[in-house]
Amino acid sequence: MATTKHLCGARTVKTPNPCFALSTLRCQLWRRQCLDFAVSVGSVSKLCRTVEGSCRGRVLRVSCLGRKVEVIERSERKDKERVDNEITCVMKFGGSSLASAERMRDVAELILSFPEERPVIVLSAMGKTTNKLLLAGEKAVSCGVSNVTEINETVKELDIESSVISGHLEELEQLLKGIAMMKELTLRTKDYLVSFGECLSTRIFAAYLNKIGAKARQYDAFDIGFITTDDFTNADILEATYPAVAKRLHLDWISDPAIPIVTGFLGKGWKTCAVTTLGRGGSDLTATTIGKALGLREIQVWKDVDGVLTCDPNIHPSAKPVPYLTYDEAAELAYFGAQVLHPQSMRPARESDIPVRVKNSYNPKAPGTLITRARDMSEAELTSIVLKRNVTMLDIVSTRMLGQFGFLAKVFSTFEELGISVDVVATSEVSISLTLDPSKLWSRELIQQASELDHVVEELEKIAVVNLLQRRSIISLIGNVERSSLILEKVLLLPAFE
Ligand SMILES: Nc1ncnc2c1ncn2[C@@H]1O[C@H](COP(=O)(O)OP(=O)(O)O)[C@@H](O)[C@H]1O
Numbered sequence: 417m418a419t420t421k422h423l424c425g426a427r428t429v430k431t432p433n434p435c436f437a438l439s440t441l442r443c444q445l446w447r448r449q450c451l452d453f454a455v456s457v458g459s460v461s462k463l464c465r466t467v468e469g470s471c472r473g474r475v476l477r478v479s480c481l482g483r484k485v486e487v488i489e490r491s492e493r494k495d496k497e498r499v500d501n502e503i504t505c506v507m508k509f510g511g512s513s514l515a516s517a518e519r520m521r522d523v524a525e526l527i528l529s530f531p532e533e534r535p536v537i538v539l540s541a542m543g544k545t546t547n548k549l550l551l552a553g554e555k556a557v558s559c560g561v562s563n564v565t566e567i568n569e570t571v572k573e574l575d576i577e578s579s580v581i582s583g584h585l586e587e588l589e590q591l592l593k594g595i596a597m598m599k600e601l602t603l604r605t606k607d608y609l610v611s612f613g614e615c616l617s618t619r620i621f622a623a624y625l626n627k628i629g630a631k632a633r634q635y636d637a638f639d640i641g642f643i644t645t646d647d648f649t650n651a652d653i654l655e656a657t658y659p660a661v662a663k664r665l666h667l668d669w670i671s672d673p674a675i676p677i678v679t680g681f682l683g684k685g686w687k688t689c690a691v692t693t694l695g696r697g698g699s700d701l702t703a704t705t706i707g708k709a710l711g712l713r714e715i716q717v718w719k720d721v722d723g724v725l726t727c728d729p730n731i732h733p734s735a736k737p738v739p740y741l742t743y744d745e746a747a748e749l750a751y752f753g754a755q756v757l758h759p760q761s762m763r764p765a766r767e768s769d770i771p772v773r774v775k776n777s778y779n780p781k782a783p784g785t786l787i788t789r790a791r792d793m794s795e796a797e798l799t800s801i802v803l804k805r806n807v808t809m810l811d812i813v814s815t816r817m818l819g820q821f822g823f824l825a826k827v828f829s830t831f832e833e834l835g836i837s838v839d840v841v842a843t844s845e846v847s848i849s850l851t852l853d854p855s856k857l858w859s860r861e862l863i864q865q866a867s868e869l870d871h872v873v874e875e876l877e878k879i880a881v882v883n884l885l886q887r888r889s890i891i892s893l894i895g896n897v898e899r900s901s902l903i904l905e906k907v908l909l910l911p912a913f914e
């Protein structure tokens with residue numbers, strides 16, 4: 417049974433007429449950041465009856481009786497209680513699912529095969545478009561402009577008006593000419609350049625859905641409220657994104673329902689207002705952010721594998737799907753190198769407790785992996801093995817005597833001052849070995865990286881002997897921490913380690 421409780425402060429609003437009551441209520445809801453719900457209340461204000469809708473994961477009911485407006489929060493969310501026609505889930509399709517015109521058709525068919533769902537669709541760039549755009553940018557710097565013609569082929573094959581993307585293709589050509597002229601490709605320009613991948617794929621897909629009679633509307637994430645830091649190529653999503661995205665998608669949905677097709681990976685820097693990207697694979701994060709913003713029932717990420725696997729299938733082809741994971745396990749897995757999910761993508765899902773399902777767009781019948789807050793760990797030992805390559809490692813040995821205090825504090829304050837993120841740490845009293853987060857280092861220019869590393873070593877050499885080791889790897893075992901001794905025992909007894 418769902419329990420009900422009054423929303424404190426907005427319980428009863430006595431006003432001269434119901435419309436006035438509703439506008440007062442709307443103000444209160446706006447102040448509480450219940451933006452999407454405030455909008456839906458606005459749209460039914462003329463009916464002045466009872467309306468129920470979800471807002472940031474909460475189900476709210478508003479009853480209007482004459483001059484009284486009552487707001488009730490239903491604390492238990494139940495599917496059957498959801499308002500008819502509400503958006504139900506987000507479905508994200510990555511480049512691996514959208515490699516060709518034929519794949520676009522399959523994905524459209526897949527989406528329409530779930531008539532009970534009313535999804536928001538998040539798309540990455542088609543196939544390897546992001547890499548190709550980066551390559552085109554680098555070529556433009558060194559030897560002039562190259563052609564990006566494959567997209568035109570897709571448009572032809574799907575029988576879509578070329579005008580859908582012609583403006584963007586012209587803009588892309590101009591940009592490449594600009595890069596060739598300047599002989600410079602900054603991080604900011606790189607983000608603008610790769611954004612064409614998602615801007616084009618979403619426009620093509622929305623046009624195709626509309627052509628086959630499924631009403632769809634294309635959105636650029638940077639235009640609907642995805643506000644980020646200005647860290648080009650590795651931006652973080654800011655809190656203001658949630659209410660803004662919820663408001664925009666909800667408003668459009670209730671006034672003129674159409675399947676929203678949103679660009680993954682992209683945002684808008686809050687200071688520069690320039691296009692930013694969320695780090696490679698960032699469309700997963702776009703999907704979970706939309707899930708949290710709209711308080712959806714489920715977030716689905718559709719890949720080219722049967723879910724999260726026990727290891728990278730490119731390393732071990734007989735890797736098996738893992739049926740259940742917790743948000744924490746999935747985040748660790750992603751952070752320590754499993755390419756299948758973006759490292760930050762679990763955060764919005766965990767914060768709003770929305771299940772994430774990893775599915776295979778090439779094999780939709782496979783159950784995939786369900787990621788939730790908790791799972792039955794009674795049988796769990798080792799869940800997955802992950803490899804992270806290209807790691808920089810530092811061995812730092814104190815030059816001071818044993819028993820002197822403050823050594824570790826000095827080491828970590830050096831990293832803090834230089835703004836460098838530390839990954840894995842092993843310590844003894846006079847020595848410390850640590851690895852540096854490659855994603856944070858990759859986001860900077862190579863020259864800058866090298867000089868930053870030199871600077872770290874220089875600073876640390878004031879208190880220690882430092883050995884810098886590059887191109888190392890970390891192998892992580894993701895499993896039940898309560899059984900870590902057992903797992904380590906098994907690992908260390910493997911023949912390869914004998
Ligand atoms: N532990 C793992 N489980 C599943 N896939 C993995 C794992 N480690 C690496 N991968 C690779 O990740 C790929 C899927 O991720 P990705 O290419 O980012 O998909 P998409 O482009 O659809 O977002 C798989 O094709 C697989 O090769």
Ligand SMILES: N[C@@H](CC(=O)OP(=O)(O)O)C(=O)O
Pocket residue numbers: 509510511512540541546547613680681695696697698699700
């Ligand atoms: N297109 C971007 C963003 C992304 O999320 O891609 P994918 O979903 O294909 O990993 C990239 O290649 O990084």
